[in-house]
Amino acid sequence: MDYKTSDPYTGPRREDILPATAAAAVKVVIVGGFGVGKTTLVGSVSEIRPLTTEETMTQAGVGVDDIAGIEQKIETTVAMDFGRISINEQLVLYLFGTPGQERFWFLWDGLFEGALGAVVLLDTRRLEVSYEVVGILEERGVPFVVAVNAFPGAPVHPVSELRAAMDLPESVPIFTCDARDRASCRDALMTLMRYLYSLAHTTPEPQ
Known part of the structure; x- marks a missing residue:
C-alpha cells in the first residue's frame, strides 16, 4: 500500500501555490509503525504533488527493521513525506509523514x-508496532486520533478491544480508514480537526 511518485521535479506548479484566501495553515503529523501506510495516506490525500523520501530497502536493514507481516515491502521512508490539503477556502493542512523504523525516530x-x-x-x-508510537505522542503531549488502516485480510477488532489494547481513554477517536482512498483519508483528517476543536473548547475541571 505504498505511494510513490516518479515525476521529475520541475519547480512549483500553479496548483502548488497556496490559495490567496487561506487564512490559517496547520501542521499535522501522520505517524505510525513501520509499513502501516503513512506514505500512502499522504500521497492519496495531498492536493499537490507529494514529496516523498522513499528509498529501496537494502541489506543494511536486515536484522534491524522488523518486516514480519510486510515481507513484500521493498521501499521505505527514510526522512519524511510531505503533502498539503485545503479543508476549506481558509484552512490548509500541511501533512508530515514520519519514518516508521525505530532507527529513524531521532527525526x-x-x-x-x-x-x-x-x-x-x-x-x-x-498492533505492537504502534504501542511505542502512541507512548511517544502522549509523552510529548501531542493530541492524536487513531485510524485503523484497512489492509486486505487484516483481522477486524471491535473498537473497545483496540482501545483496551492501546490503553487509550474513551475521548480519543478510533475509526477505520483506507489509506488508498482520498475521501477516507480526508475524513480521517476532519476527525482530527473536530477532536482538536473539542479539546480547545472543553472546560477544565475545577481544582
Missing part, C-alpha cells in the same frame, strides 16, 4: 515541532 523531534495534532495509523496485523 521525529523536528517533525513534531509546531504540530497541532497527529493521525496514528494502525495495522491490526501488527
Whole structure:
C-alpha cells in the first residue's frame, strides 16, 4: 500500500501555490509503525504533488527493521513525506509523514515541532508496532486520533478491544480508514480537526 511518485521535479506548479484566501495553515503529523501506510495516506490525500523520501530497502536493514507481516515491502521512508490539503477556502493542512523504523525516530523531534495534532495509523496485523508510537505522542503531549488502516485480510477488532489494547481513554477517536482512498483519508483528517476543536473548547475541571 505504498505511494510513490516518479515525476521529475520541475519547480512549483500553479496548483502548488497556496490559495490567496487561506487564512490559517496547520501542521499535522501522520505517524505510525513501520509499513502501516503513512506514505500512502499522504500521497492519496495531498492536493499537490507529494514529496516523498522513499528509498529501496537494502541489506543494511536486515536484522534491524522488523518486516514480519510486510515481507513484500521493498521501499521505505527514510526522512519524511510531505503533502498539503485545503479543508476549506481558509484552512490548509500541511501533512508530515514520519519514518516508521525505530532507527529513524531521532527525526521525529523536528517533525513534531509546531504540530497541532497527529493521525496514528494502525495495522491490526501488527498492533505492537504502534504501542511505542502512541507512548511517544502522549509523552510529548501531542493530541492524536487513531485510524485503523484497512489492509486486505487484516483481522477486524471491535473498537473497545483496540482501545483496551492501546490503553487509550474513551475521548480519543478510533475509526477505520483506507489509506488508498482520498475521501477516507480526508475524513480521517476532519476527525482530527473536530477532536482538536473539542479539546480547545472543553472546560477544565475545577481544582
